[in-house]
Amino acid sequence: MTWSPPLSEHLNDRNISLPPSRFRLFILIYWLLFGIVIVGMWTLLYDGIIPIDAVSLSSSGTPFQALYLAPFSHEIPQHLLTNVFTFFLLGVSLTIITALFRKLDSRFYLCPFIACILFVTILPFTFSTALLLVPNLELVDIVGFSGIVSAVLGMTIVILSYIIWKNFESLRFFIGTILVSVAVFFLLPLAEFRNAHAAVPNTAHQIGFLYGVLITWLIGAALMTKSKKRAYLYLAALLAALFLPIILFGITVLL
Numbered sequence: 239m240t241w242s243p244p245l246s247e248h249l250n251d252r253n254i255s256l257p258p259s260r261f262r263l264f265i266l267i268y269w270l271l272f273g274i275v276i277v278g279m280w281t282l283l284y285d286g287i288i289p290i291d292a293v294s295l296s297s298s299g300t301p302f303q304a305l306y307l308a309p310f311s312h313e314i315p316q317h318l319l320t321n322v323f324t325f326f327l328l329g330v331s332l333t334i335i336t337a338l339f340r341k342l343d344s345r346f347y348l349c350p351f352i353a354c355i356l357f358v359t360i361l362p363f364t365f366s367t368a369l370l371l372v373p374n375l376e377l378v379d380i381v382g383f384s385g386i387v388s389a390v391l392g393m394t395i396v397i398l399s400y401i402i403w404k405n406f407e408s409l410r411f412f413i414g415t416i417l418v419s420v421a422v423f424f425l426l427p428l429a430e431f432r433n434a435h436a437a438v439p440n441t442a443h444q445i446g447f448l449y450g451v452l453i454t455w456l457i458g459a460a461l462m463t464k465s466k467k468r469a470y471l472y473l474a475a476l477l478a479a480l481f482l483p484i485i486l487f488g489i490t491v492l493l
Contacts, residue, residue, distance in 0.1 A: 279311045294379040305366040311381035321383040328390045335397055349458045353393050364480050367487035368445050385446030392450020406459040419451050452479055
């Protein structure tokens with residue numbers, strides 16, 4: 239008796255039953271929703287309808303709604319445009335890569351789908367709480383989409399690694415992905431080399447990047463492994479990585 243991974247009823251079928259029209263519709267809705275949220279939040283902040291301290295992360299105290307909204311908020315237009323432009327370039331490359339996987343009838347094409355859904359649902363909470371838990375990092379009205387953009391960059395690294403090594407559970411994939419990820423992790427601060435107060439954005443970029451790599455890696459491994467036990471192990475590790483910062487932050491607040 240053959241076993242199919244538990245993430246989708248279609249995973250055992252190499253001819254994935256997601257028609258091209260639904261595939262394109264998903265991508266369109268995803269980017270449209272992202273655009274509405276980001277531009278909408280900037281408009282509300284720019285017009286003064288929502289005060290910045292209501293949607294920003296601060297070490298002295300962060301409102302609950304800010305844990306989700308801070309990664310989607312921008313205080314100045316330059317910050318917004320830089321993040322949206324970078325996100326757009328990464329999004330185009332990911333869309334092309336995902337479409338190619340779909341044409342190859344590889345169920346791995348579901349990996350960016352699932353990862354992107356996590357990026358707009360759970361990851362904002364995880365990212366915000368992880369940033370607030372970093373010791374000796376003083377946050378004052380921190381907002382910005384660059385953490386999620388960095389997560390998409392991490393996703394892209396893992397997808398390209400899979401294209402090269404084609405097996406999430408191989409030693410070559412593990413070593414290659416780790417080496418590339420470490421290199422990118424230490425190169426990310428170069429994006430803020432002109433910023434005299436770069437500690438916070440650099441940390442945010444690095445946290446987002448690490449989560450992008452981890453989420454995509456674990457989802458891809460769960461999708462592609464032939465072992466039922468390992469699939470559940472990867473999913474358990476994914477849930478632990480996403481919810482651990484949230485739980486730890488909740489404990490610190492209660493104490």
